[in-house]
Amino acid sequence: MINFIDLGSEIFRTGFLLAIFGYLLWVGRTRRNLPPRGWNTLLSGFGLLVFGSLLDITDEFEALNPFVIVGNTHTQALLEKVVIFPLGYLLLLRGLMRWMPAVHGLSRELECRKQVERILEAIVETRTGELKAANLALAEEVVVRRQAQEFLEITRARLEHLLTASPAVIYCCKVGGNYANTFVSENVQALVGYKPKDFIEDSRFWINHVHPRDRERVVADLDALLQRGEACYEYRFQHRDGSYRWIHDELQLVRDTEGQPFEIVGYWVDITHPKRVEQTQQRLSAILEASTDFVGFSDNEGIAQYVNQAGCRLVGMSAEEAVGRPITVFTPDWANIIIQNEGLPAAKRQGWWRGETALLHREGHEIPVSQLILAHHTSEGEVEFFSTVVRDISEHKAYESQLEYQANYDSLTGLPNRNLLQDRLEHAIAHAWRVRQGVAVLFLDLDRFKMVNDSLGHDVGDALLKAVAERLRGCVRDEDTISRLGGDEFVLVLEELRGGEMSRLIANKILAALQAPFALEGQTFRINASVGISLFSRDGKDALTLLKSADTALHWAKAQGRGCIRSYTSEMNAQVVERLTMEQSLRQAWERQEFVLHYQPIMDLQTGNMVAVEALLRWQHPRLGVVPPAKFIPLAEELGIMPTVGEWVLRTACLQSRRWQDAGLPMLTMSVNLSTQQFIQVDLTDRVAHILDETGLPPSCLAIEITESQIMQDVESAVASLRAFKEMKVHLSIDDFGTGYSSLIHLKRFPLNRLKIGKDFIHDFTKTPEDETIVLAVISLAHSLGLKVVAEGVETEEQLRFLWENGCEEMQGHYFSPPLPASEMEGLLQENRQLPLRLAYQQCH
Template sequence: MFGKFQQCLGAVSSFFPVMPQLTNRNLAIDTLKVNEAKYRSLFENIDQSVIYLDAASIVMAVNQAAEQLLGIPRDIIIGRKFVDSCVTFFSEDGSVLPEERHPSVLALRTGKPVEDVVIRLFNADRQSYLWVVVNSVPEFRMGESQPHQVLMTLTDITPQKQSEDELSMASVIFNNIGEGIFVTDKDRKIVSINDAFTELTGFTQQDVYGQDAQFLQSKKNSLKMADELNNFTKTVNNWQGEVWRRHKSNADFPSWTTVNEVKDSNGEVLHYVHVFMDITHFKKAQDHLGFLAYHDPLTRLPNRLLLKDRIDHSLQNALREGSQAAVLFLDLDRFKGINDTYGHAVGDGLLREVAKRIKNLVRKEDTVSRYAGDEFVVFMENIPNTKNPAKLARKLIDTFNAPVYIKGYRLKVSTSVGISLFPQDGRDTDTLIKNADAAMYRAKKEGRNNFQYYSLELTTEAFEKMSMECALRQSIERHELVLYYQPQVCLKTGELIGVESSVRWMHPTLGLMPPKQFISIAEESGFIVALGEWALQHACMQMVQWLEEELYVNKMIVNVSAIQFLRSDFVATVERVLTSTGLDPSYLELELTGSGFMDNSGQMIKALNKLVALGIELTIDDFGVGCFSFNNLKRIPVKKLKINSSFVADVLDDVNDEDIIRALVALGHGLHLQVVAIGVESKAQHQRLIDLGCDGGQGYLYSSPVLPRSNIFRNLIGEG
């Protein structure tokens, strides 16, 4: 920096020492004047600030650039010691620079150049501090060892120092700011991160250096957002938005991210700066506020606003698809009395428990809402038929038969339910809710603890079914169930090969009811599990009694519904019954009924094989019309197939039925199974079945279902 200038201005020093004697004095004077004028112009007009000091540090000359840099007129400076010229100099650390450390003083004292000393001074004219680089070069006369003057230059580096300070400050901010920052190159490769980045993501500089910026994006980001973030520079030079970020522990978190371009002087992208903050807590607060806007804070169920929105949306779909929907309006019976007696804390606890029980009964696609006070609404979309809401209403009413325990109090509560159907009872949300509410009030007038359809005809049918179900559930404890028995015989010999048990219900008002009038209700309600266990228990007890009386009965046949397998540990139930009654498993035959056995899941096959392992025989009922797959015949070691009575009824008159029986017999015998025909009512049918190869028969020809103590039955089985 200083070398070139020194070469250009070296001759200026000839202005001040004594000139050598010239032979031609006039010529020397003229030459001196020309040179002086030339170098004076150079001295005055050069951009570099230059000051000449003598051996005593007295200022001899100051150029215009130096005058402007110092902010003091030169006539004040020239002739005075430079360090006393009203200019205060500061070191880089901010302290006042002592005279002995001034570059010009050091150069005069040591006789050596002092270069590139950074100092600060106050410019009085600009009223601002400047940073300068000072170079001081001592000059010597021929033969002298001490310098007689010093050439000092000052270079203003204030802009550079400010840039350095800004960079330093930026570095401090970069490393201490709470937001995470990472910088990528123009190809989006990560080149730098700050401390907050590591704190927020768990990744260190070593982990991410050279990685593509997408490395930090979570898979939770939508493809649209990711594409927008990666391509924003096509339209704008900055981007901001919500981005899910990866954490080293795989615990991803949401962030608010801002991305800015950094360009060079030619407008070319050098870097991208990504600044982000963790907004997990903000999102939680936002989600909570959003939740409160659409949910009841006590039960956390959807409120009226969200309920209406969901019903409106669903009804639009239902109109397009031609599907049905239902609104159930529930009101707790006598809730006000509980609230007034036990206080609001208990009342609130009861409402929370009510909400929980309702939620446990509905389908995933159904909406449960706390409508107001002790009123709740259930919206069922896409219902298969109009009976489905009644099934749910019955379950809702039943669930409140169990007492509720709140803060040590045992509470009994019931509910009245009103049902409206879409589209017949209304084609918009408000109408459906209003009509369901009207139906609920009719339920209260009918004695509470029941449900009513808005359409009276549906209410009557559903209520009768519900009444039947309620009565059926009490049939066991009221001792209203009875087992009847019907024999199976060998077609060729007429010998007894087994006895099939079937349940009857002695209804308190309707009299004795056959299974077809109530078994379907038992299956729909789930009561078939308890009913089936009762029937198995009493059939085994009867078999034990017959054996003790030495009455020869080869097999006790008990019907088993697929629902018993699906809703209970049926194998454990059978083992428990056999243990409690003491019946040898070889005397028990289970007849599999219902389409549920078409399910050849591993769990069901395993359970059936466990029964066979106990020594129990299995029979497939209604073979030929049921849904039991042929594949299951290979997987379950059944012993018998029972041909449905519909084929037997017309076997004498319908060639097709005869061919079907012949084919079923051939299939059974091909699998080494016995084939039994049911519904045999005439000797002609009996003989035709023998001709077709059937092994056994069951029907009114041999005996109707009878009580175990019937003389007809006892005469049929005979005594062993």
């Protein structure tokens, strides 16, 4: 190592004297400040050489340190001046002689060192440039790497954001085995509620949560992935909440560099909503295709886009033929006019339209339909397309026509019924107002039709009504109306009459036509009719009034006898008013409990003892007093209250009989009449059994009375009901026998106990030989059938004696006792009064 020390050439310049003092100071300072041994060269400015003390310095370093005089041009010049001094010269010589070799060596070394230094400087400069370039490149690389790192972080953040926001869950899994997941993106939690670690930590987690019904298929598809390299399938996966979500799974096999299966990558997408929509669409499509209605869609231009199978069948086309055609080809022209002018505008305006149109089959026939048109709008409110639902109403129309016919025409005769009659009559009245001509209403009722119907059967009665309708058609013009109201009642409306006499001429013509014999079912018989007439506008200015007036006139005609014609007069209204008053009072009678029962004894003609009691209904009118049954029972049946009243009669009578028995009075049979409406009740026997059980009356203490007409209305049902009563031990009687038209063939089938002869025959048989013959015939007939005979209406001893002589078993009538209230009847029972037969026997003998 080379160390250089400059010893301060300024000493020489300050002067010689000062130099000595400076020298001395320097020597002390130098000695204190000199570095330790280890110097190898001491360089000094030339000025120091003039000082002798420098020798001491050189001595100090003699062994190790050569002394070199160096300096610049100024120093050299000074040296030239100094050398003139002897002392400087001596010093110089001594120094030069002593250090010259070292100086020469040092000079060479310095030159070498300079060269080395220059080389090193060049190398350093080169290396410095290289280092600068390297540092610059390194700095640039650091910047690039920093930018790449920042980009990588941004990209990673974006990828994580995309994975989190994406509906697709990215995953990797092993090949084979349980296909355990090795990676699952974080957004899986939003998909199925589980975290990625749930899939990764449990190798069977994924497969265990696949729906059991889908698991086998999914595993099979995964196994086939090794051959195909990719797969795509759908399955149900169980959510954390227990529900199942539909998953679309698309995956691909990744192979290593050697072509061997390495792992599986794929993604899951929740398709639950699309799947449900798809299922809904499939179901809707299945419903549309299964529908029996025509269902179709068309665009805004009216071109069919879809027609279901039912629609294709209705128009006789295939789906390929129907789609793409204008919808107008499916409907006839008249229906298209309705759809274009009414249906589509209404659908555009209010969203829908419904109406009746028709479909046109490709073979040309029309099909009546009920059509619904719907307009479907875009979000901007524009019509996007139309849909229509069309229902075949052919059967409905046929049924509607049938119902309309049934509603307006009589099913038996084909004549207009009451409903159509009302309409026709109103039109006739309106027309009469315009043309100022008359209208007549003829109300016709067949005489003794009930006898024909009951005795010969309903088939003969129906045939008779048809024949009467044909004869009526032949008596009037085509523009006139003939109507059947029901039963044997007919109404005729005669239009454009010039006078009231014309109506009577036609009525007489009708009666003459009906008097001709009818040949029906191998029998020939005649029938008459009664006619009531009302005229517009004298007897009424509206349809209802004219019908009522004609009906009132008919009642007057029937009251006058058979085959009569009566025109309405205002005096006939009194009878109508009385009937209306009676109807109103009768309705109130049930509510006010004005009905009461009276009881009439039935006596044994052999012993004179009381054997039965008949319960007879009475109406205790607050103003009219006791109203007889003949006046209100038919009206009650017309009003439909008789079944209720009749059930009350049966219950009250049974309860009264039971009370008498409980009071220790003789155990008599309680005889009760059933109304026609009661007898045709389906559950009649159940009702009677319930009342007997309710009141506690033994069935053997009850006798039911019915009429011939009741049992002849439906013979088979009557037989079934009577046999049921017989099995219950209830007694059965036919009331007013001989006044109806029962057949002997049917009579023997009825399980009866008694026949009751009507009081009309009993009242007159002592005066009229024909009635006496009838009474004897009834007694003989009853005995031949093993039945007892009860005579009603016995009022005289002569009647009693005749009946006893001819074998009649029982009687009832005023001769013994009139009908009595329950309290008086109870007194009669307590009295135990008997029929005075001894006098009758004595007079007989």
